[in-house]
Amino acid sequence: MPECRGLGHSVLRKEDPRFLRGQGRYIDDITLPGMLYLDIARSPYAHAKITRIPEVGELGVPGVAAVITGKVLDQYKLAWMPTLMSDQQMVLPIDTVKYQQQEVAAVVATSRYAAADGVAALEGLIEYDPLPVVVDPHEALRPGATKVRDDKESNHIFHWEHGDRDATEKALADADVVVEQAMHLPRIHVASIETCGCVASWNPVEGHLTLYLTTQAPHAIRTVVALVTAHLGLAEHKIRVISPDIGGGFGGKVPVYPGYVIATAASVVTGKPVKWIEDRSENLAADSFARDYHMRARLGAKDGKVTALKLDTVADHGYSDAAANPSKFPAGLFHVATGSYDLEAAHVEVDGVYTNKPPGGIAYRCSFRVTEAVHAIERMVDLLARESGEDPADFRLRNFIPKDRFPYRSALGWEYDSGDYEAALTKAMDMIGYRDLRAEQAEKRARGEFMGLGISSFTEIVGAGPSKTFDILGIKMFDSAEIRIHPTGKAIARFGTKSQGQGHETTYAQIIAEELGIPPEDIAVEEGDTDTAPYGLGTYASRSTPTAGAAASIASRKIREKAKKIAAHLLEADEADLEWEQGRFFVKGSPDRGKTIQDIAFAAYTNHPQGMEAGLEAISYYDPPNLTFPFGSYICCVDIDRGTGEVSIRRFVAVDDCGVRINPMIVEGQIHGGLTMGMAPALMEEISYDADGNIHGGNFTEYLVPTAMETPKWELGETVTPSPHHPIGAKGVGESATVGAPAAIVNAVVDALWHLGVRHVEIPITPQRVWSLLDERGAALYR
């Protein structure tokens, strides 16, 4: 019987040989005969009326075949497209642009160079009348503010609230300590190394569209395309979406971007395949942003016990609400904001606002606004601890939801599946030597050296989700696995999810290996082709393991049921007398009398019992009974350079609890990457706009993505609290670190400067920002 490395084995990633040898197949590797190239002219203005777009003949660029405008698309009712949040977004403008770098018109050409030259010529000839611009969302809400959308009453998109307002206000009034703080989580961008793109290939003879697309959710995209093109005669069985290897998604490849639609229209019009690949600046300046929540929080305590949280938020959505949330959640899962603490009451309000900025609001490596929620609660708990005169670690330990209270119903209505927060924080404190570092801090401060310690004890909410509450455009958020065992005992498994680097080809195979005893290397895992994979909602929000991973388990167990019947037939034994050990059924009491899963698979095609259908396969569409709630405690130790304002992370300990770990190496890799992506907005990354709506951060010179040089050594630890409702007890880990890390870093910097009277620092905490705080307090040095 072959060795089976199921759960808990650090199996090397099956997909890595092709990635490491440059043999991955990404969108830009796809070349079809006769393919044309699309490139897009973009607006230099944040708000302007387009007064002239030249005809193709005026460009004088050889190889340019066509110029596509909003007026052209409008003839096919394709100038606008719906967003996931029931708003609408321009594919190409008919007369007005709403943000800088918005698509204005597209060029189709016979080569990529000709297309780029065509766009340069086109951009020089398009004429505009600039209009007033509104950039600040608070400004946008004032009466008389410049209106962003002609088709709307005002710039106010939605008001959403959750929780008990009166109980919260009463608890805050009764508290003996209340802290209040405004904080902004600025716009950031996923900046995946592969930008977005597509190849659209329309076959006019068969009326069939193949779309190779950088998408995290191929099935959902196919359904959306079918719905919005039904009036043009396209039907879902004539649409094939293929998501090949994806070079990083992080939520940025969930939305439908105008370029996809324009390329598709161009292919239909020309009858030829059309490729569109964004460049880096287009990706940063026009694709969906993340965060941009302006929050004001109040947190109260009575007798040292946290009692109530009030959270008011202005959400800057840009010119359209194109957030990628489940339909019923305009502010995502922001109401997990009570975090790891046992509160009496909480109330959360969010107002969405239009501004002259790109649309979006994607869940950047975060399960729908959880990063914002964690930042708010972890900053506030730190503040409250300090204002109560207590160490933030001790304060947390006393206020955590105790482990015997799970499943726990939060003040905002979530049912947390399992947790042991005290164990995670205690472990992190032991690993970093928390008490010793506090002593060192006191000594250093006496010498004029500033160091700080920051904690983040976050609770995540992932795995959307139970179909009673979670849907996207009405499609329930289940996910799927289809497993087929071949006669020789090898297998193929297909999923409705789509890996973007997570390692699904390995981890899904390990789940099946655990359940069926077939080694992971004998199991091919396939995703991303809507013609072959079972329907599913895709990979984002750390949902693959909680949903499709569970489906892999369930489908495997269905196969095992049938395998048992076949084994009974082969062993001429009663099913009830058979026992399973990994990879093999044997007769109870006679361990020598057994059949391996490989023997059984062969029999399923060659010698199956009379009356039983041949074959050995199963499918599962898994609807999770609840979300899963991974958690962890991070502790960060920083040193401040008083001469330059630089923050250096000396130590960072991350204790994560994601339930049962399928592949520890992949889990650790996810945490390493996630911590780096959490550090990035805390210290470096930001997209901002000046008063005219000009973007800052629209290229890699200004958008500071950390490299290995800026990244500290991450020290990882784990606790394991299985999810009680997941078939293998796993919770999902892809996003925990991104969600949890920023608050630990901010808390550490504030801690380092607390004695100077600093109570909050906005992110990104740049050297200049820290130096200004020092300088204002006479604490800057020049040596």
Add this chain to the structure above:
Amino acid sequence: MMRFRVAQPPALVDLRRVPGLSGLREENGHLWVGAMTRQAEIEKSGLTRRRYPLLSDAARVIADPVVRNLATVGGNVAHADPGNDLPAVMLAYGATMCAVGYPDRPAPSLSGEGSRSLPLAPEKREIEADDFFTGPFETALGEGEILTGIRIPSPSAGSGGAYAKLERKVGDYAVAAVAIQLRFHGGVIADAGVALTNVGLTAIRAEAAEGALNGSDGGDEALDRAAAAAAAAAEPMADARGSEAYKRAVVRTLTFRAASKAIARARGEAA
């Protein structure tokens, strides 16, 4: 430049097969660095680390390793981007730029027209670093000239130098950087060179800071005076890397730190 269509030259000329433009050697009281010498070569050279620590320091913080493997010393100098690191280094060393070509004529046209009227022998010129950087992306080189190499005076005994740079991330241009070269003569500092990166339209030589160091014993008070003078000499503009006040503060701090290190090296107390 070409990536953003700022420069759209009709053709690019590959100089890699022109002999004599690359290399690194000490001769006749100076270090000769060929214009085509890769930055990575400077970075890895034991000679520069031992004898020219200011150059060695700077070579290690230009852009990132991938860039340094391709980019040249001459390119960094002749491009004269105020954010480039080597112009300030050359000012602090008092280096000499060696050029060849036709300084008073436009670049020969690619069609060959006019080339017949060129004199047979191109002219060789030597331009002091102080006269070389004339503006942002502008140097004393004529359109018909190329930089062939740089001569850096070999330091005498008791010399030391250092480059201190603050950048937001690896590969970024400096928020500010300071190049310092000095020597001790009779127990006091002499011939100090202090120059600043990315706090003006060109690299800036901070003569008042040099004055504060020269004749001093290199104590902290002298360094404080030099640092304040360097900050005053800076002409920074506010941008994403910082406000004017912040950049001046950084120049002040980095001047103190670079001078401390240069002094420690001059005294043999630091590598």
